[in-house]
Amino acid sequence: MIIVTKYRDRSIQAGRSRLATAAAAALGLSPAVPLHAADHMTLEEVIVTSTRRSASVQDVPLNITAVGGSTIGEMRLDDISRLTRWVPGIVTVDQGPWNNNRVITRGLNAADTSSVYGSGDGGTVATYLGETPLFVDFKLLDIDRVEVLLGPQGTLYGAGTLGGAVRYIPNKPNLDEFAGTATVRGYSLAHSDDLGYQGNATVNLPLIDGKLALRAAAGYYRGPGFIDNTLLVRNLGVSNPQPDLNDPAAVAANLRREEDANDERTLAARVSLLYQPLDAFEVLFTHIHQDTESGGRQVTSTPLLGTGPYESAVHVRDVVDRSADLTSLEITAGLGFAELVSSSSWAETEFDFVRDQTDQLLEFRYGYENFPQFVAYAVGEAPNQAIPRQQFVQELRLVSTDGGPFNWIAGGYYSRAKNFNTYSEYTPGLPAFFGIPSPDELEYQAITRSELKEQAFFGELGYYFTDVWQVTVGGRYFSYTADQSSSTELPFFGLPPAVLPPVTVDQHGSLFKFNTSYKFTPDVMMYVTVSEGYRRGGINAPPLCNPSLPPGSVCVTAQEQTYLPDETRNHELGLRSTWFDQRLTANAALYYVKWRDVQVLTTTASGGQQITGNGAKATSQGVELQVQALLPAGFSLMASYAYNDAQLTEDVPGLVLDLTNSGRFDSFGNPIKVTRLNDAFDGDRLPGSPQHTGSLTLQYSRQLANGYGFDASYGIAANSDVITTVGKRGSGETLGGYALHSASVGIGKDRWRATLYADNLFDKYAYTSVTTDVSRVQVVNNFTVRRYEHSVLRPRQIGLELNVSF
Secondary structure, eight states: OBOOOOEEESSOOTTOOHHHHHHHTSTTOOOSOOGGGGGGEEEOOOEEOTTSSOEEGGGOSSOEEEEEHHHHHHTTOOSHHHHGGGSTTEEEEOOOTTSOOEEEETTOOOSOTTOOSOOOTTSSEEEEETTEEEOSOOOOOSEEEEEEEESOOTTTOSSOOSSEEEEEEEOOOOSSOOEEEEEEEEEEETTOSSEEEEEEEEEEEEEETTTEEEEEEEEEEEEOOOOEEEEEESSTTTSOSSOOTTOHHHHHHHEEEESSOOOEEEEEEEEEEEEEEETTEEEEEEEEEEEEEESSOSEEOTTGGGOOTTEEOOSSOOEEEEEEEEEEEEEEEEOSSEEEEEEEEEEEEEEEEEEEOHHHHHHHTSSGGGSTTOOOEEEESOTTTOOOEEEEEEEEEEEEOSOSSEEEEEEEEEEEEEEEEEEEEEOTTHHHHHTOOOTTOEEEEEEEEEEEEEEEEEEEEEEESSSSEEEEEEEEEEEEEEEEEEEEEOGGGTOOOEEOOOEEEEEEEEEEEEEEEEEEETTEEEEEEEEEEEEOOEEOSSOBOOTTSOTTOSBBOTTTSEEOOEEEEEEEEEEEEEETTTTEEEEEEEEEEEEESOEEEEEOTBTOOEEEEEOOEEEEEEEEEEEEEEOGGGEEEEEEEEEEEEEESSOEEEEEEEEEEEEEEOTTSOEEEEEEEEEEOTTOBOSSSOSEEEEEEEEEEEEOGGGOEEEEEEEEEEEOOEESSGGGOTTOOEEOOEEEEEEEEEEEETTEEEEEEEESTTOOOOEEEEEEOGGGOEEETTEEEOOEEEEEOOOOEEEEEEEEEO
């Protein structure tokens, strides 16, 4: 599959401006040429490297979609959540800049949509920046293309995963040409009082002609918020968090409102240095920095406490600061018979946050509800305690280049990650209310140290029986060791810190791959792939339960402390074809995935903390289609569709948790709720992703008088409904499907281009995920627990963008 499009005119080249060339690379956009020349235009061959060799995307016997850098710019695909709307078979649970959004391929997800903190390291999708594995949602800044591969790729890549790989391919320094680009964008956002803007610039500077060059890119993204915090407590531990909302004076004295709280401020930068003393030898050094700050989560508390569609009922403002630094060194050497690639990288990431914790502590019923001004907040990795997450990765790979019927790939992978997390909960005013000396008002603290080491050897061997028929087999051996130690402290209860002994998990295994393809004609190919994938297991963070902890404390039993890897086996039949003299491409894939030892989110028996466990077997099956065509009169079209049916294949007792009335009542007469375990059954649909997704883009381009070029586009990306728990068991719900419309018109000449655009044109309001579930709505003494929120779509954005090149 391909949605990066370039075009070539086999009879006329004169009169094509740089605007026409840029527009031609956009999604489904015909080049700006006279209409009488349209019949001579063809889809140009696009080269990708996902198989570790340069090849035309239509000749790759895998399910791959390539999205070009011009497409990314033209369609304003700033991050992965926007890009995946146009790629069949992969979806992103969009939760705004506060979170790392979770990416799901082919329905391989068993986590409730209340899991709001992203996929992170080792999820169902591996992400690469060039040759370097990374687990950060970097902005798509100065990117040559993004390659999305569906199906396990552990025999080609060091980082093995369940469902696929996403490769961000940055533009390399150009050794021969000084050049640069600059883009500025300003826009208004519906339901926001502020304007948004962003700007980025790239410069390429040859230092030694033909041998050494520097390329630098930087961007700043200022996104206005549109979620209002309407019930923030003025003075924590002093103000009444729940005054009579019908009394304006009481509300004004105790609560405050903050408009547009969920803003975004992101600084992204990358610098690359390329040294190529010989044609067969090059060294590429890259450093990337990104920092994102947000003042609130992209959630609404509707219908609690009379809050509106874009309003949140948090007591304490949620803020986050996520930063990442990645340094990599890639060395490529031609050895005659093979190409050797070495990729070394060092990454540091930090995640500092402050989050409202009032409602979760109230649910524990420790007696906090007896304090009328009770409010709590959590701090993760406070600045004076933060030690960044550190990861070193080394990957070596040999790729044959000597021709002949045989071809092969052999590689090794090593990763070592260290993590230090500090999590603290504060309860302002509570110690004084109970007469407990606690100047810092710290109620709970957990410190976790962990280390993960992973090794793998992987490779493939291919053989061409004829010029049109090839067979490839591959394998992977992996092993990893996870170590974790933790300590907890409950100063509010006067207990000494509990330092727990370290826990170690060792796992190893092997995977295989089989692939064959046959070319019926030079433009029509079918392929069959059977491949295995895995996601490593690990250790859950809460401490081991022991008698020194008070009843109801967050802790894990010995059975809850660790979880196993889960594995997939993917069976796929695909078609890749080009028709009508290279004016139409039509690609399709049928797949069936078996999934075992599925990692699922569950909660601890003590304290109700979310952890990971193993349970169930599941399958995923479906179809993915994509068509791209050049039409008469300067029009072009791209359409995609995907259907996915992912479900359990065995019964799983107690998989889905929610709350139910216990039959007991508190001192105020309110029902007391307790945890309920709901069984899931064979045939239950998996949550988090739609069964149907599709997109359609129609674009028009034309060369005007005096060298000006004009283009216009209209796109629709749609998906069907999503359920929030397995089989919608317990208090699960259905989040309705929706369609997002976008439109743009642009004009330019030579080195500049201006575009007027609208995203989410009809201002669609829809939920993308849910935090906990409706069963959490309860009253604890006089407090209404508010742990029920929905993430929502970003509203309509209308803006103007200017691009300049030099």
